Protein backbone atom coordinates (compact mmCIF):
# COMPACT_ATOMS: atom_id res chain seq x y z
CA UNK A 438 0.00 0.00 0.00
CA UNK A 439 1.86 3.05 -1.26
CA UNK A 440 1.09 6.28 -3.11
CA UNK A 441 3.17 7.19 -6.18
CA UNK A 442 4.88 10.57 -5.86
CA UNK A 443 6.71 10.65 -9.18
CA UNK A 444 10.39 10.53 -10.03
CA UNK A 445 13.32 12.43 -8.57
CA UNK A 446 16.66 11.89 -10.36
CA UNK A 447 15.08 8.98 -12.20
CA UNK A 448 14.12 7.21 -8.94
CA UNK A 449 10.45 6.39 -8.42
CA UNK A 450 9.30 7.71 -5.02
CA UNK A 451 6.39 6.12 -3.18
CA UNK A 452 4.71 7.09 0.08
CA UNK A 453 3.76 4.22 2.41
CA UNK A 454 0.29 4.55 3.95
CA UNK A 455 1.71 4.45 7.51
CA UNK A 456 3.45 7.72 6.63
CA UNK A 457 0.13 9.58 6.98
CA UNK A 458 -0.49 8.15 10.46
CA UNK A 459 2.95 9.13 11.78
CA UNK A 460 2.72 12.50 9.99
CA UNK A 461 -0.47 13.27 11.93
CA UNK A 462 1.06 12.08 15.25
CA UNK A 463 4.21 14.21 14.72
CA UNK A 464 2.19 17.27 13.68
CA UNK A 465 -0.26 16.95 16.61
CA UNK A 466 2.61 16.55 19.09
CA UNK A 467 4.18 19.74 17.68
CA UNK A 468 0.91 21.68 17.92
CA UNK A 469 0.12 20.42 21.44
CA UNK A 470 -1.28 22.04 23.56
CA UNK A 471 -2.26 24.98 21.29
CA UNK A 472 -4.95 23.08 19.37
CA UNK A 473 -7.26 26.06 18.97
CA UNK A 474 -4.79 28.43 17.36
CA UNK A 475 -4.55 27.84 13.61
CA UNK A 476 -1.12 29.51 13.56
CA UNK A 477 0.32 26.52 15.45
CA UNK A 478 -1.22 24.13 12.93
CA UNK A 479 0.51 26.00 10.09
CA UNK A 480 3.82 25.84 11.98
CA UNK A 481 3.33 22.16 12.91
CA UNK A 482 2.49 21.06 9.37
CA UNK A 483 5.35 23.13 7.89
CA UNK A 484 7.82 21.62 10.39
CA UNK A 485 6.60 18.06 9.67
CA UNK A 486 6.91 18.65 5.92
CA UNK A 487 10.42 20.08 6.30
CA UNK A 488 11.40 17.06 8.37
CA UNK A 489 9.96 14.83 5.65
CA UNK A 490 12.06 16.73 3.07
CA UNK A 491 15.11 16.03 5.27
CA UNK A 492 14.31 12.29 5.20
CA UNK A 493 13.95 12.43 1.39
CA UNK A 494 17.39 14.11 1.19
CA UNK A 495 18.86 11.36 3.43
CA UNK A 496 17.42 8.65 1.16
CA UNK A 497 18.49 10.47 -2.00
CA UNK A 498 22.05 10.65 -0.63
CA UNK A 499 22.07 6.82 -0.25
CA UNK A 500 20.61 6.35 -3.73
CA UNK A 501 22.83 8.79 -5.60
CA UNK A 502 26.03 7.58 -3.91
CA UNK A 503 24.87 4.00 -4.57
CA UNK A 504 24.30 4.78 -8.23
CA UNK A 505 27.73 6.43 -8.52
CA UNK A 506 29.17 3.17 -7.13
CA UNK A 507 27.36 0.85 -9.49
CA UNK A 508 24.27 0.03 -7.35
CA UNK A 509 21.27 1.48 -9.22
CA UNK A 510 18.16 2.19 -7.14
CA UNK A 511 14.91 1.89 -9.06
CA UNK A 512 12.37 3.00 -6.48
CA UNK A 513 12.13 4.25 -2.90
CA UNK A 514 9.17 3.75 -0.56
CA UNK A 515 9.14 6.40 2.15
CA UNK A 516 8.09 6.00 5.75
CA UNK A 517 8.31 9.15 7.83
CA UNK A 518 11.56 8.11 9.55
CA UNK A 519 13.22 6.55 6.53
CA UNK A 520 12.78 4.58 3.37
CA UNK A 521 13.05 1.19 1.74
CA UNK A 522 15.03 1.13 -1.49
CA UNK A 523 14.44 -1.32 -4.25
CA UNK A 524 17.82 -1.91 -5.79
CA UNK A 525 18.28 -3.49 -9.18
CA UNK A 526 21.47 -5.18 -8.06
CA UNK A 527 22.91 -6.48 -4.80
CA UNK A 528 26.06 -4.84 -3.43
CA UNK A 529 29.11 -6.79 -4.56
CA UNK A 530 31.96 -4.75 -3.03
CA UNK A 531 32.42 -3.69 0.61
CA UNK A 532 33.73 -0.25 -0.48
CA UNK A 533 30.53 0.49 -2.40
CA UNK A 534 28.35 -0.62 0.53
CA UNK A 535 30.36 1.52 2.98
CA UNK A 536 30.00 4.67 0.85
CA UNK A 537 26.31 4.08 0.14
CA UNK A 538 25.50 3.38 3.83
CA UNK A 539 27.44 6.30 5.32
CA UNK A 540 26.05 8.82 2.77
CA UNK A 541 22.61 9.05 4.46
CA UNK A 542 23.77 9.86 8.03
CA UNK A 543 26.42 12.26 6.68
CA UNK A 544 23.69 14.07 4.72
CA UNK A 545 21.47 14.27 7.85
CA UNK A 546 24.38 15.61 9.93
CA UNK A 547 25.06 18.30 7.33
CA UNK A 548 21.35 19.30 7.17
CA UNK A 549 21.14 19.28 10.99
CA UNK A 550 24.27 21.43 11.15
CA UNK A 551 22.82 23.91 8.65
CA UNK A 552 19.57 24.20 10.63
CA UNK A 553 21.69 24.61 13.77
CA UNK A 554 23.60 27.50 12.20
CA UNK A 555 20.38 29.19 11.05
CA UNK A 556 19.04 28.79 14.61
CA UNK A 557 22.16 30.47 16.03
CA UNK A 558 21.77 33.31 13.53
CA UNK A 559 18.10 33.80 14.44
CA UNK A 560 19.16 34.21 18.08
CA UNK A 561 15.73 34.28 19.67
CA UNK A 562 12.81 32.27 21.00
CA UNK A 563 10.36 33.01 18.21
CA UNK A 564 8.18 30.22 16.79
CA UNK A 565 10.37 30.12 13.69
CA UNK A 566 13.50 29.68 15.81
CA UNK A 567 11.81 26.85 17.76
CA UNK A 568 10.94 25.02 14.52
CA UNK A 569 14.47 25.47 13.14
CA UNK A 570 15.89 24.15 16.43
CA UNK A 571 13.54 21.13 16.32
CA UNK A 572 14.64 20.39 12.74
CA UNK A 573 18.32 20.59 13.75
CA UNK A 574 17.73 18.14 16.62
CA UNK A 575 15.59 15.77 14.52
CA UNK A 576 18.18 15.59 11.73
CA UNK A 577 20.92 14.97 14.29
CA UNK A 578 18.77 12.25 15.89
CA UNK A 579 18.12 10.71 12.46
CA UNK A 580 21.88 10.51 11.84
CA UNK A 581 22.70 9.12 15.31
CA UNK A 582 19.86 6.57 15.34
CA UNK A 583 20.73 5.30 11.87
CA UNK A 584 24.38 4.97 12.85
CA UNK A 585 23.56 2.42 15.59
CA UNK A 586 25.72 -0.55 14.54
CA UNK A 587 22.91 -3.04 13.89
CA UNK A 588 21.84 -4.36 10.51
CA UNK A 589 19.68 -3.27 8.66
CA UNK A 590 20.29 0.27 9.99
CA UNK A 591 22.90 2.32 8.11
CA UNK A 592 25.37 1.76 10.95
CA UNK A 593 24.86 -2.01 10.62
CA UNK A 594 25.65 -1.76 6.92
CA UNK A 595 28.77 0.27 7.71
CA UNK A 596 29.75 -2.45 10.23
CA UNK A 597 29.10 -5.21 7.69
CA UNK A 598 31.13 -3.46 4.98
CA UNK A 599 34.09 -3.05 7.38
CA UNK A 600 33.90 -6.70 8.54
CA UNK A 601 33.51 -7.78 4.93
CA UNK A 602 36.55 -5.73 3.94
CA UNK A 603 38.71 -7.23 6.70
CA UNK A 604 37.44 -10.84 6.72
CA UNK A 605 36.60 -11.17 3.03
CA UNK A 606 33.46 -13.10 4.01
CA UNK A 607 30.13 -11.51 3.08
CA UNK A 608 28.25 -14.25 4.86
CA UNK A 609 30.11 -14.08 8.18
CA UNK A 610 29.93 -10.26 8.12
CA UNK A 611 26.17 -10.33 7.52
CA UNK A 612 25.75 -12.87 10.32
CA UNK A 613 27.63 -10.67 12.81
CA UNK A 614 25.92 -7.44 11.65
CA UNK A 615 22.42 -8.98 11.90
CA UNK A 616 23.21 -10.41 15.36
CA UNK A 617 24.35 -6.94 16.43
CA UNK A 618 21.09 -5.63 14.94
CA UNK A 619 19.09 -8.01 17.11
CA UNK A 620 21.19 -6.95 20.09
CA UNK A 621 20.51 -3.25 19.42
CA UNK A 622 16.78 -3.98 19.00
CA UNK A 623 16.49 -5.97 22.24
CA UNK A 624 18.55 -3.36 24.15
CA UNK A 625 16.20 -0.60 22.98
CA UNK A 626 13.16 -2.67 23.99
CA UNK A 627 14.72 -3.43 27.39
CA UNK A 628 15.53 0.28 27.77
CA UNK A 629 11.86 0.96 27.01
CA UNK A 630 10.73 -1.31 29.85
CA UNK A 631 13.13 0.48 32.23
CA UNK A 632 11.80 3.86 31.03
CA UNK A 633 8.21 2.78 31.77
CA UNK A 634 9.04 1.76 35.34
CA UNK A 635 11.84 4.19 36.30
CA UNK A 636 11.12 7.20 34.06
CA UNK A 637 14.70 8.58 34.04
CA UNK A 638 15.74 11.95 32.49
CA UNK A 639 12.17 13.26 32.66
CA UNK A 640 11.01 10.66 30.10
CA UNK A 641 7.36 9.62 30.12
CA UNK A 642 5.99 6.06 30.15
CA UNK A 643 4.79 6.77 26.62
CA UNK A 644 8.43 7.25 25.48
CA UNK A 645 9.13 3.76 26.83
CA UNK A 646 6.36 2.35 24.62
CA UNK A 647 8.04 3.97 21.57
CA UNK A 648 11.39 2.42 22.58
CA UNK A 649 9.80 -1.03 22.84
CA UNK A 650 8.00 -0.69 19.48
CA UNK A 651 11.11 0.55 17.63
CA UNK A 652 13.39 -1.98 19.36
CA UNK A 653 11.06 -4.88 18.61
CA UNK A 654 10.71 -3.75 15.00
CA UNK A 655 14.51 -3.54 14.61
CA UNK A 656 15.14 -6.96 16.14
CA UNK A 657 12.57 -8.45 13.79
CA UNK A 658 14.01 -6.68 10.73
CA UNK A 659 17.47 -7.98 11.62
CA UNK A 660 16.34 -11.61 11.74
CA UNK A 661 14.28 -11.22 8.54
CA UNK A 662 17.34 -9.75 6.77
CA UNK A 663 19.47 -12.71 7.81
CA UNK A 664 16.87 -15.26 6.68
CA UNK A 665 16.53 -13.36 3.40
CA UNK A 666 20.27 -13.65 2.80
CA UNK A 667 20.21 -17.38 3.55
CA UNK A 668 17.31 -17.80 1.15
CA UNK A 669 19.13 -15.89 -1.60
CA UNK A 670 22.22 -18.03 -1.09
CA UNK A 671 20.10 -21.14 -1.43
CA UNK A 672 18.43 -19.73 -4.56
CA UNK A 673 21.79 -18.76 -6.08
CA UNK A 674 23.14 -22.24 -5.30
CA UNK A 675 20.11 -23.85 -6.88
CA UNK A 676 20.47 -21.66 -9.95
CA UNK A 677 24.12 -22.56 -10.32
CA UNK A 678 23.20 -26.25 -10.18
CA UNK A 679 20.42 -26.10 -12.70
CA UNK A 680 20.86 -25.54 -16.41
CA UNK A 681 17.09 -25.40 -16.91
CA UNK A 682 16.66 -22.26 -14.81
CA UNK A 683 15.67 -19.30 -17.03
CA UNK A 684 18.33 -16.59 -17.10
CA UNK A 685 15.83 -13.87 -16.05
CA UNK A 686 15.84 -15.42 -12.61
CA UNK A 687 19.13 -13.77 -11.71
CA UNK A 688 17.84 -10.25 -12.35
CA UNK A 689 14.68 -10.45 -10.24
CA UNK A 690 15.07 -7.35 -8.07
CA UNK A 691 14.82 -7.77 -4.35
CA UNK A 692 13.48 -5.45 -1.74
CA UNK A 693 16.23 -4.23 0.44
CA UNK A 694 15.89 -2.33 3.67
CA UNK A 695 18.10 0.67 3.00
CA UNK A 696 17.49 2.35 6.24
Ligand SMILES: [Zn+2]
Pocket residue numbers: 495496499519541542583591695696
Ligand atom coordinates in the same frame (compact mmCIF):
# COMPACT_ATOMS: atom_id res chain seq x y z
ZN1 LIG B 1 19.85 5.82 5.92
